[in-house]
Amino acid sequence: MAAISIGAVRSRTRPRFRRRNVSATLALVPLALVVLFVYLGCMFWTVRLSFSSSKLLPVxxxxxxxxxxxxxxxxxxTVSAANLVIFGILFIAGCLVLGFLLAVFIDQRVRAEGTFRTIFLFPHAMSFVVTxxxxxxFLNPTLGLQKLVRDVGFESFTFDWIVNQQMVIYTLVIAGVWQASGLIMAILLAGLRGIDEDLWKASRIDGIPTWRVYLSVVIPLIGPMIVTATVLLSVQVVKLYDLVVAMTRGGPGIASEVPAKFVMDHLFERNNIGLATSAATMMLIVVVSVLAPWIYARYIRVQERRT
Structure with a gap:
């Protein structure tokens, strides 16, 4: 009787699960259509226009x-591409290093931990325009840091990077690292909190220096978090636009120009759709080259190991 009752319950629940699956599939259909016809459609149309002579209107x-x-x-x-490489290397490295140090600091169970986390994460809540x-x-020579220090009494102090063509790209790096390192801190802190306390106890018993534990044990263990953070930062690098417009407008001259600003200027101001879409296509290639290895390592390779 028990076997019959269990079989009857299973036979009744199977149609319910099937109806739920069908309902879930139907609910995802609009999203799938949007992805196919809006995102992918616009992407392929942009690539197609890059092989045309489009100016004011697409042909x-x-x-x-x-x-x-x-x-x-x-x-x-070429200047914008070089700036993007410089910004990308320094921005990603700076965010990873500073974010890791902040995560290590928070992981020490300091007092007012919640307050510190809020302070470190607050810049990330701001848009790049506000940043x-x-x-x-702050970096304006006549209003900000330079004027403040000179007013204190250091008349020879000079910090005019934001108006210096050779140094302006580094001011963008400073602002970007200040804004994004809090997010990296949160990602890496989650990884640090997942490490077994027995590893730390064993390292203390063996007398291993703390820096060596972090270098040889902790960093490899949080490797997936570091890779995820690097991918997120890389996408931000390729999309860099609003920080440049708000902070330097691509100047002085074209010293802080970036590809995204090049695309927007030629698309809406210079009325050269063909050249703008070719630059956008190059940006797409960069994004795909960054995401493809991560997607393979995160999903495809994991599935291959399971099978």
Whole structure:
């Protein structure tokens, strides 16, 4: 009787589960259509326009790679690409180092831990526009840090990086690291809190220096969190636009120009859709080259190991 009753219950619940699965699938259909026709459609249309001679309005002719030849011969784009490389390396390295140090500090069970976490995360709650404006005022030689120090009595003090063509890109790095390191702290802190306390006890018994434990044990254990943080930061680097516009407007001259600003300027101000979409396509290639290894390591490789 028990076996019959269990079989009857299972037979009754199976149609319910099937109806739920069908309902969930139908609910996801609009989202799938949006992804296919809006995101992917716009992406392929952008790539298609990069092979056309579109100016003010899009046209459907075919000019091959002529837009890409013009793009790489454009000094403004080469400067913006070089700036993006400099910014990306320093920004990612700075955020990872500072975020890790902040996470280690918080992981020591300090007093007022919640207050410190709020303070460190607060910059990330601000938009890049607000961050850019705040740092623009702070680094302005006639209003900010330089004037403040000189008013104190150090008349020879000079910190004019924001108006110096050779140094302006580093001011963007400073502002970006200040804004994003709190997020990295939160990600790495979650990894640190997941490490078994027995590892620390064993290291203390063996007399292993703390820095060696972090270098040889802790960092490899939180490796997946570091990779995730690096991917998130890399995407922010490629999308860098609003911080530059708010802080330097690409100046002095084109010293702090970045590819996203190049795209927006040629798309809406210079009325050159073909050149703008070719630059946007190059940015897409960079994003795919960053995301593809991470997706493979995070999902595809894991599934292959399980099978």
């Amino acid at each position: 459907q002719d075919w000019v091959g790679f002529s837009q890409y030849s013009r793009l790489f011969a454009n000094d403004r784009f 850019g404006l705040a740092w623009q005022w």
